[in-house]
Amino acid sequence: MxxxxxxxxxxxxxxxxxxxxxxxxxxxxxxxxxxxxxxxxxxxxxxxxxxxxxxxxxxxxxxxxxxxxxxxxxxxxxxxxxxxxxxxxxxxxxxxxxxxxxxxxxxxxxxxxxxxxxxxxxxxxxxxxxxxxxxxxxxxxxxxxxxxxxxxxxxxxxxxxxxxxxxxxxxxxxxxxxxxxxxxxxxxxxxxxxxDRVAPEPPKKPTPPAPKPAPVKRPPFPGRAAFALGQSSPAIEQLGRQLVKRGFGRHYRVGPSRQWGEADRKNVADFQRSRAELRGDADGYPGPLTWHLLWS
CATH class of the missing domain: 3.40.80.10 (Peptidoglycan recognition protein-like)
Structure with missing residues (x-):
């Protein structure tokens, strides 16, 4: 019973x-x-x-x-x-x-x-x-x-x-x-x-949304004068590494360096031409907007 x-x-x-x-x-x-x-x-x-x-x-x-x-x-x-x-x-x-x-x-x-x-x-x-x-x-x-x-x-x-x-x-x-x-x-x-299952199965829970990626930390713009022929600084190498990360590093032979050169200018110009906001001024020299968009 x-x-x-x-x-x-x-x-x-x-x-x-x-x-x-x-x-x-x-x-x-x-x-x-x-x-x-x-x-x-x-x-x-x-x-x-x-x-x-x-x-x-x-x-x-x-x-x-x-x-x-x-x-x-x-x-x-x-x-x-x-x-x-x-x-x-x-x-x-x-x-x-x-x-x-x-x-x-x-x-x-x-x-x-x-x-x-x-x-x-x-x-x-x-x-x-x-x-x-x-x-x-x-x-x-x-x-x-x-x-x-x-x-x-x-x-x-x-x-x-x-x-x-x-x-x-x-x-x-x-x-x-x-x-x-x-x-x-x-x-x-x-x-x-x-x-037939050995233990009860808990109710299916909806898959939580993927966490939003952390915002990219954008370094401060060092000024236009930092990107002139003969200039050398950590900001130039930082710029080059970000260009490579974004897929605009084809003109580098051995990778970015602290020395500003023609490869840097050409890579910056490629990036500028890829953005509608910058196409009218794709001279290869980064200004504040180029810098901002590169880290956006």
Missing amino acids: AAPLSATRLLAALRAEGCTVVEHPGWSSHNRNHKGPFGPVHGVMIHHTVTKGTATTVRICHDGYAGLPGPLCHGVIAKDGTIHLLSSGRANHAGLGDDDVLDAVIAERPAPADDETTTDGNRYFYGFECENLGDGWDPWPAVQLEAIERAAAAICRAYGWGERSVIGHLEWQPGKSDPRGFSMGSMRARIAERL
Whole structure:
């Protein structure tokens, strides 16, 4: 016999599986245990809500409505993949269903078609209500389907169950259609694949943008007079190395030096001709704008 998980263990199992969880106030003691037992538990049941909007959906599933008091599930799985925990005990979600289906879930074999309403499903199943209109047109976002997969796998992993322990409401109670918009067969296949992994895989996080390159430190312009025939200074060699770095060093035979020469002038002229701002003054002698653009 499988006893229900404590609220602490249920929360831990979901988080260990990588679920994003919101704990609603009082969820751990919000239940229908005074109306009947919860447990032994044998599986997980998936529903759609026929509602729109997460806040409205969570409120309805928490409070219930006339004739069906809340909680209406253990957790609401929102469109954005967030799981809103509402209960850790008995919840009004499954209703009466087919005892042959329950036997199949316990044995972890394919369930027969449901054709009876003789067994209290609220006693034996965890239930997740998934935000969707259930009209066959309302889309199921990928993050929501992944959250359903993770939530069901979390409980199965906690008990050592396989994917056959997860069913849809439509497989339990005749006349039900939920969840509509994806097949339980495809969802069980996803759950089986997840359970085959040794450890839960955390949710995929978006790749952070590459850090911006550090701004180039531009040395101060030494003045036009520094670049005259016969001049020698560290600034001339610094200029030459930057020209080579930018791809304008073809006139050097052995590389830049501290001595200003014709190779320096020709390389500067090549750079100036490559920039629209400098083409009208491509004389090969660096001025303040040439110097600025060379380090930009």
